[in-house]
Amino acid sequence: MIPEKEFYEALARTPELPSGLYSRIHRNIGRQKIFARTLVSLAATLVLAIGIVAALGSGSGNLPAEVVSELQTLCDYGSGSDISTDLETYALYDGDLTN
Amino acid sequence: MVDLDRFTIERAAKGDEKAFRKLYDHYAPFVWRIVYRTVGNDRETAGEIVQDTFIRIHGSLKKFSAVSALGTWIYRIAFNAANTRLAKQAHMRRTMVELTDDVSAPRSGGDSFEARDLVKKILAALDSDDRFLLVAKEIDGLTFDQLAGITGKSSESLRTKMSRIRDKIQAGTITEPLLKEAIA
Numbered sequence: 083m084i085p086e087k088e089f090y091e092a093l094a095r096t097p098e099l100p101s102g103l104y105s106r107i108h109r110n111i112g113r114q115k116i117f118a119r120t121l122v123s124l125a126a127t128l129v130l131a132i133g134i135v136a137a138l139g140s141g142s143g144n145l146p147a148e149v150v151s152e153l154q155t156l157c158d159y160g161s162g163s164d165i166s167t168d169l170e171t172y173a174l175y176d177g178d179l180t181n
Numbered sequence: 182m183v184d185l186d187r188f189t190i191e192r193a194a195k196g197d198e199k200a201f202r203k204l205y206d207h208y209a210p211f212v213w214r215i216v217y218r219t220v221g222n223d224r225e226t227a228g229e230i231v232q233d234t235f236i237r238i239h240g241s242l243k244k245f246s247a248v249s250a251l252g253t254w255i256y257r258i259a260f261n262a263a264n265t266r267l268a269k270q271a272h273m274r275r276t277m278v279e280l281t282d283d284v285s286a287p288r289s290g291g292d293s294f295e296a297r298d299l300v301k302k303i304l305a306a307l308d309s310d311d312r313f314l315l316v317a318k319e320i321d322g323l324t325f326d327q328l329a330g331i332t333g334k335s336s337e338s339l340r341t342k343m344s345r346i347r348d349k350i351q352a353g354t355i356t357e358p359l360l361k362e363a364i365a
Contacts, residue, residue, distance in 0.1 A: 083354055083355050084293065084295050084296050084299060084354055084355065085354060085355050086351065086355065088296045088354070088356040089296060089299055089300065089353070089354045090319055091296070092293075092296035092297055092299070092322065093218065093300050093315070093319070093320060094214070096213070096217045096218065096322045097217070097224065097271065099209055099210050099213040099231075100213075100224070100228050103209070103228060103231055103232060104202065104209075106232055107205070107232050107235045107239075108198075110232065110236050111236060111239050112325045114240070138331065167287070171320060
């Protein structure tokens with residue numbers, strides 16, 4: 083039989099905390115954030131799409147053409163269209179593209 | 182266990198990654214130790230539970246209202262995370278089976294084979310809740326009131342459980358008074 087104190091000392095002594103745990107936790111948290119942002123983007127896109135459909139369906143004469151166009155652009159960005167390409171296109175229209 | 186400073190906790194709650202890392206470095210060793218013993222010396226499962234615990238902490242830190250100490254709150258999350266994980270491995274709850282050998286507890290200046298063997302035997306005779314209670318009470322020094330808040334059980338029932346656990350330990354060890362008597 084061993085002294086009771088020795089039992090508790092042995093109980094308290096455990097292997098070292100594994101070294102890679104924090105990086106795994108950090109990665110998981112990062113993934114959760116991306117997932118949450120993706121859900122929000124999808125929801126925003128859906129709301130915009132519904133808004134556009136409703137606006138277009140009720141007659142485009144109810145909304146100025148520029149507004150409809152901007153809504154469409156926002157919807158496109160939400161769906162992942164290339165912003166840089168569109169920026170270049172607009173710059174060209176405005177004569178600001180210098181290259 | 183001494184709690185982390187309030188400033189770091191608040192920064193971590195606001196999403197400061199360095200502050201969260203500091204929180205992890207401070208509390209993870211305690212969580213690891215208690216979870217490791219709770220699951221019966223299974224490193225892999227303990228590691229997964231520690232991960233689950235800190236992911237939950239990260240997600241819930243904003244809601245922490247400081248009604249209890251942060252350490253006690255973290256223990257509660259760890260306890261729930263362990264139960265969730267163990268529920269998925271239902272056979273571990275009934276564990277009268279062989280526990281994993283405590284393979285990497287330091288030997289030098291440390292435990293005799295007999296001590297490690299007794300720890301294994303005692304833990305094998307307890308369920309996961311009792312193992313959690315044993316480490317939290319006897320090693321980490323939590324009070325019965327704190328443990329009641331963590332486990333959702335009454336202080337009285339925890340005292341009774343702890344008394345039975347101590348009886349098992351004393352049956353396998355020599356208590357201080359008897360040891361002194363033997364030496365004298």
